[in-house]
Ligand SMILES: Nc1nc2c(ncn2[C@@H]2O[C@H](COP(=O)(O)OP(=O)(O)OP(=O)(O)O)[C@@H](O)[C@H]2O)c(=O)[nH]1
């Protein structure tokens with residue numbers, strides 16, 4: 201059998217949003233050209249798809265890094281950037297998505313189901329989209345947001361129609377070899393089989409998969425003999441075949457005591473929900489449809505043991521088959537009974553899927569906002585940093601807006617200030633007792649920005665990381681006073697107003713000059 205990879209770590213990088221464009225329409229003999237910078241395209245998502253034709257996670261083992269394409273930047277003449285393409289990653293049905301700490305995020309149980317594991321960044325608005333009656337010719341555009349970058353563990357629990365369960369050396373591997381093309385290792389010592397083998401069985405035109413699971417021993421449900429690892433693989437199957445060893449030489453074992461011991465382990469194993477007619481349900485392993493196969497009846501002692509125990513097992517309502525994996529005795533009858541069990545299970549499953557009207561659908565495993573631990577609007581907390589108060593603002597909106605801002609452009613910073621003020625942040629700062637000059641951080645320490653708070657003034661914004669140009673903190677001179685800053689702000693505001701007036705003038709005279717298009 202091919203290599204069995206059932207756990208892999210993948211690194212997903214969604215596409216970045218394209219930047220919006222700052223541009224002004226230029227047309228000969230048409231004086232009133234407006235802003236015509238297009239929006240940036242959105243970055244592509246990374247999407248897992250449960251694909252019934254895929255059986256292993258091997259591809260991701262070889263290439264664990266996956267990236268979706270970026271959105272293109274907007275251009276002049278109202279040309280919007282193309283969206284990045286989604287990257288689809290087909291995975292087997294039954295793949296469990298976990299975070300790198302091992303927490304289960306999602307379980308891909310339905311064929312066709314799609315899950316967004318990394319969201320592409322939003323494209324930035326171009327200056328055309330930012331125009332308003334108040335701001336007729338914006339000299340800035342918004343930046344695209346970087347795509348999400350996340351690592352996941354994908355884990356595949358064997359999905360087979362039927363699992364063979366039994367003590368070590370009961371003959372499970374011999375049985376799967378006898379009824380399918382699978383060629384597992386067979387040996388006379390416990391735990392020969394360490395990873396499940398899958399075989400495809402054909403019985404009267406019905407094809408189904410059988411998993412040969414490593415041997416189970418008493419205590420398996422508590423982890424004995426790697427029991428939990430092994431039972432994990434039984435979990436996804438809809439039916440079981442108990443393979444009972446009629447030829448064991450151990451005097452304290454016989455098919456009945458083996459059966460009881462294994463049922464105890466199966467019932468003690470804590471299952472995860474599976475899909476049934478009644479929706480998702482927890483069905484203990486021992487409550488799933490099952491058949492009993494008493495193996496090794498080619499041995500004289502084995503046949504005698506089968507004769508002695510068969511009636512007792514049947515009296516419990518079990519369907520019992522006497523077989524020999526070695527001499528191939530009784531295999532056809534067993535195969536047809538397995539096929540019948542599978543057919544029933546599949547019919548029930550089809551009904552269950554039909555009953556779930558809105559499946560399959562695309563879901564996002566966890567809203568980005570929640571996984572980054574930030575509220576939808578905003579929260580304000582006060583922290584103490586080197587005896588100076590620091591106000592921290594977290595929130596989906598304000599953090600996104602900060603990421604969209606080109607801090608080299610005063611008008612863009614002014615726009616950010618307007619947005620923050622409208623959200624009520626200014627007011628909240630006042631109410632929290634913030635005083636002019638206090639530090640205000642929007643976002644976390646890594647990607648956030650820090651301001652010296654000046655009410656209705658955010659032009660002093662500096663990036664925490666990658667300071668632009670000259671960082672006043674590094675300059676030897678004294679920090680500007682509030683008065684100076686206010687003056688500076690007023691100056692720039694006046695300068696902007698002058699530029700606008702000038703533009704307006706030029707527009708009217710039919711003469712167009714583009715201005716300040718140093719945005720991307
Ligand atoms: N005589 C006889 N021996 C058998 C039969 N089936 C299996 N055996 C022998 O029993 C031993 C164990 O068989 P396996 O098929 O490896 O048993 P298993 O249940 O897969 O064992 P684990 O993988 O360790 O759980 C081997 O020596 C087989 O040849 C049978 O029908 N008759």
Ligand SMILES: [Mg+2]
Nearest residue numbers: 372373392393
């Ligand atoms: Mg085996």
